[in-house]
Amino acid sequence: MTTFIRCGSLFTGREDAARGGQTLGVQDGRITYAGPTGEAPAAGRGDTVLDYGDLFVMPGLHDVHTHLAYGNAKTEEDIDLYQPMEFRAIRGLFFAQKCVAAGYTSICSPGDAGQISLSVRNSINYGLFEGPRVTAAGRYLTTRQGLTDWYPTWIGVPDTSIGRLVTSRDESIEEIRVQAKNGVDCIKVALDGVQRRPNGEFIAAFTQEEIDDIVTESHRQGRKVVVHARGREATLYAARAGVDLIFHAYYLDDECIDAMLESGSAIGPTLTFPRNIVDFTRPSEPAYLKGRIADVQREYEIACENLRKAKKAGIPMMTGTDSGFAVTPYGEWHAREIEIFVNDLGFTPAEALRAATLVTAGFMARGETLGVLEAGRAADFIAVAGSPLEDVSILQDRSRIRHVHIAGKRMAIPERSYDTYKVTDIAWTNWNDLYTQERVTELGILPARKTAEHAS
Ligand SMILES: [Zn+2]
Numbered sequence: 470m471t472t473f474i475r476c477g478s479l480f481t482g483r484e485d486a487a488r489g490g491q492t493l494g495v496q497d498g499r500i501t502y503a504g505p506t507g508e509a510p511a512a513g514r515g516d517t518v519l520d521y522g523d524l525f526v527m528p529g530l531h532d533v534h535t536h537l538a539y540g541n542a543k544t545e546e547d548i549d550l551y552q553p554m555e556f557r558a559i560r561g562l563f564f565a566q567k568c569v570a571a572g573y574t575s576i577c578s579p580g581d582a583g584q585i586s587l588s589v590r591n592s593i594n595y596g597l598f599e600g601p602r603v604t605a606a607g608r609y610l611t612t613r614q615g616l617t618d619w620y621p622t623w624i625g626v627p628d629t630s631i632g633r634l635v636t637s638r639d640e641s642i643e644e645i646r647v648q649a650k651n652g653v654d655c656i657k658v659a660l661d662g663v664q665r666r667p668n669g670e671f672i673a674a675f676t677q678e679e680i681d682d683i684v685t686e687s688h689r690q691g692r693k694v695v696v697h698a699r700g701r702e703a704t705l706y707a708a709r710a711g712v713d714l715i716f717h718a719y720y721l722d723d724e725c726i727d728a729m730l731e732s733g734s735a736i737g738p739t740l741t742f743p744r745n746i747v748d749f750t751r752p753s754e755p756a757y758l759k760g761r762i763a764d765v766q767r768e769y770e771i772a773c774e775n776l777r778k779a780k781k782a783g784i785p786m787m788t789g790t791d792s793g794f795a796v797t798p799y800g801e802w803h804a805r806e807i808e809i810f811v812n813d814l815g816f817t818p819a820e821a822l823r824a825a826t827l828v829t830a831g832f833m834a835r836g837e838t839l840g841v842l843e844a845g846r847a848a849d850f851i852a853v854a855g856s857p858l859e860d861v862s863i864l865q866d867r868s869r870i871r872h873v874h875i876a877g878k879r880m881a882i883p884e885r886s887y888d889t890y891k892v893t894d895i896a897w898t899n900w901n902d903l904y905t906q907e908r909v910t911e912l913g914i915l916p917a918r919k920t921a922e923h924a925s
Contacts, residue, residue, distance in 0.1 A: 471496045472517045472877060474850075475506060476526040480858065482826045482841040485819040487525060487858060495848040498876035503842050521852045524871055527822065528842050529574025529849035530864070531829035532803045533695075534716060534739050534789025537561035537589055537603070538581035538631060541889070543795045544896045545619045549630040551895040554583045560892060561589045563885075565600045567800030568792070570882040572870040574849040575833050577604035577789070579695045579716070580617070580657040582631045587652050599880050602849070604834045606657040606695070607648040608633040610641055610683065614662030614674035616697055632659065638679060642686050649690040654834040655713075656687040660696040661703035671700025671720070677709065684710040693832060695737075701725065708734045714787065714832050718779070719772035726782045735785040735832065738776050740813065741805045742791035743769045749796050753901050773813045780814055787829040788821075795893075804864035811861050818858045848877035 472495045479491035481503055492509040494502030502509055512518050538557050541564075542548045552560070561581075568576050578586035590603035609617040609632045617632025626634040635641045645656055660680060661671045675683070680696075687694045693713040698704045701720040708715065708728035716737045718725065729736070743765045750756050780786060788806040792799050810821040830840030838847050852872040855863045863869050873880045902908065910917045 470515050470517070471501060471510070471512070472519060473509065473512050474519045474526065474852075475522050476852075477522050477524050478526070478856065479503065479842065480525065480527040480819075480822065481843055482528045482823055483843065485817070487527075487856065491526075493526065493842060493848070493850070495874075495877040498848055498878070500842060500844050500846050500848050502844060521872065524852040524854060525856050525858075526842070526850055526852050527857070528826040528840055529851050529873065529875065530572045530804065530807075530825050531575040531787075531833060531840065532568065532573050532789050532792065532806075532825075533577040533579070533604075533714065533737050533787045533829050533832050534791050535568060535573075535576040535578055535799065535803070536580060536631075536791065536793035537565055537576075537578040538583075538585040539793030540564070540893045541793060541795055541798045542893055544898065546896045547893055549582065549619070549627060554585065554629060557582065558585045558588050561585050562592060562598060562600065563887070564793075564799035565589055565593070565603065566598075566882045568803065569599070569601050569873055569875070569880050570870070570884075571800045571803055571867055572851045572853070572864060572873055573601055573803050574851070574873060574875045575602040575604070575830065575839060577606070577655070577695075577833060579606045579655065580609040580631055580659075580697075581606060582608060582629055584651055587654075590654075591652075599875075599878075599882065601875065602833065602835075602839070604654045604832070605652075606655045607651060607653045608644075609657045609659045609697070610635050610644055611659040611662070612636070612674045614659060614664050614672070616659040616662030616674070618659075618662070638682055641679065641683050645683065645686050645690060645692070649687075649692055653692060655693040655695050655832075656683070658683060658694065658696045658712075660698040660707055660712075661700045662697075665700075671702060673698075673700070673703040673706050675706070677706050680706050680710045680712070684712055695832070708732055716789070717772070719768055719775060721775050721779060723778075726779055726784065729779070729784050730782065735787055735828075736776065736779055737787040737789045737829075737832075738772065738814070739789045739791050739806070740769065740772065740776075740809045741789075741802050742794070742797055743772070744805070744809060745796040745802060755898075755901060758901065777815050780816070785828050785831065786810070786814070786816075786824055787832055788825040789829075800867075802865070804861070807857075807861045807864060818861050821861055822857060847875075849875050
């Protein structure tokens with residue numbers, strides 16, 4: 470039994486243009502035909518024909534940076550401490566489905582507490598629930614750098630955290646083997662964090678030799694490696710070590726680009742996260758009050774300038790958003806990255822769509838079967854009202870994502886809202902301000918007191 474999809478226009482992901490009058494044939498979850506309707510095999514008895522004649526059909530979208538364990542968190546403590554692992558896994562599944570509703574058929578969860586993302590992956594793969602294809606990591610390998618080792622040294626890294634503190638080469642290797650045995654698809658490393666030298670430069674969290682060993686052992690186990698590397702040093706170490714995917718890479722230079730060209734590392738800039746921080750954070754919020762917004766804006770501009778160079782040099786760029794924070798809720802902003810690729814990194818719309826499909830599929834588990842609509846590949850596709858080739862921003866409008874198919878099957882994700890306070894917002898943060906007498910007066914809450922001279 471074959472399902473034939475009559476497409477208003479078809480963007481296969483191979484070419485720059487979409488074509489009219491095309492048909493997709495799908496059997497057993499795979500594409501059997503993609504081409505002109507006139508040359509398609511005739512539909513027989515028992516076959517199904519779906520009429521998407523007024524829609525734009527394209528490969529399902531890929532987000533390589535969606536943390537299923539985070540739960541739309543406002544604080545790192547929300548992520549690590551307050552909910553049991555079991556609840557976080559169920560919540561992760563619910564939010565994975567939100568990604569599907571937004572047109573994302575494939576996501577990578579690069580760094581999670583416990584075995585959350587691989588449990589979500591398995592429950593979907595085993596047919597218990599509908600959801601996206603999930604490429605799963607375990608806990609980040611981290612050192613004393615601040616990223617996923619948030620808490621003071623006298624607290625350490627709790628077992629429920631998204632980080633796993635490794636203090637030697639042997640501990641790194643052991644953790645990789647544990648995660649491989651548990652069944653992760655990739656190993657995540659916090660290759661730098663928030664520690665800087667006095668001159669402001671980010672310090673790589675591992676030495677070149679340490680990251681070399683981590684990559685060698687992960688690859689020996691058949692797992693890809695993805696790292697968080699904002700600074701130049703970590704980006705360079707990652708590229709030299711042959712890390713498969715480098716997140717951020719905001720301070721990359723020519724030496725980093727040369728090393729990436731040599732090793733074949735890709736970049737996942739994840740610019741939606743800083744863009745949303747700048748655009749959404751309000752003056753009453755801690756991030757604003759701590760002066761973070763101006764810093765993030767400055768870094769964003771530096772990043773775009775450097776990333777444009779990397780793009781020009783031919784470094785593959787993958788789309789991801791760091792979804793899972795309060796500024797990047799699941800299912801909301803994934804496609805903003807595509808718009809940023811066009812507006813700020815100099816991609817054409819077709820290039821940006823290819824980045825979000827074929828290129829990003831390159832990191833996903835069994836990615837060689839994804840990302841393009843051609844015979845033999847998985848039948849993961851979406852049908853959109855309007856042409857993203859004319860305006861990529863329409864992909865952020867969920868009302869335009871009319872149908873989402875994964876392995877040929879049309880997804881039916883219920884529109885369900887949830888109690889945002891109960892689900893995530895449970896840290897014991899009560900106030901955003903410091904209520905001195907002066908501040909209370911300034912805010913007009915209480916009238917100014919008379920000064921002592923006037924009182925006597
Ligand atoms: Zn991340």
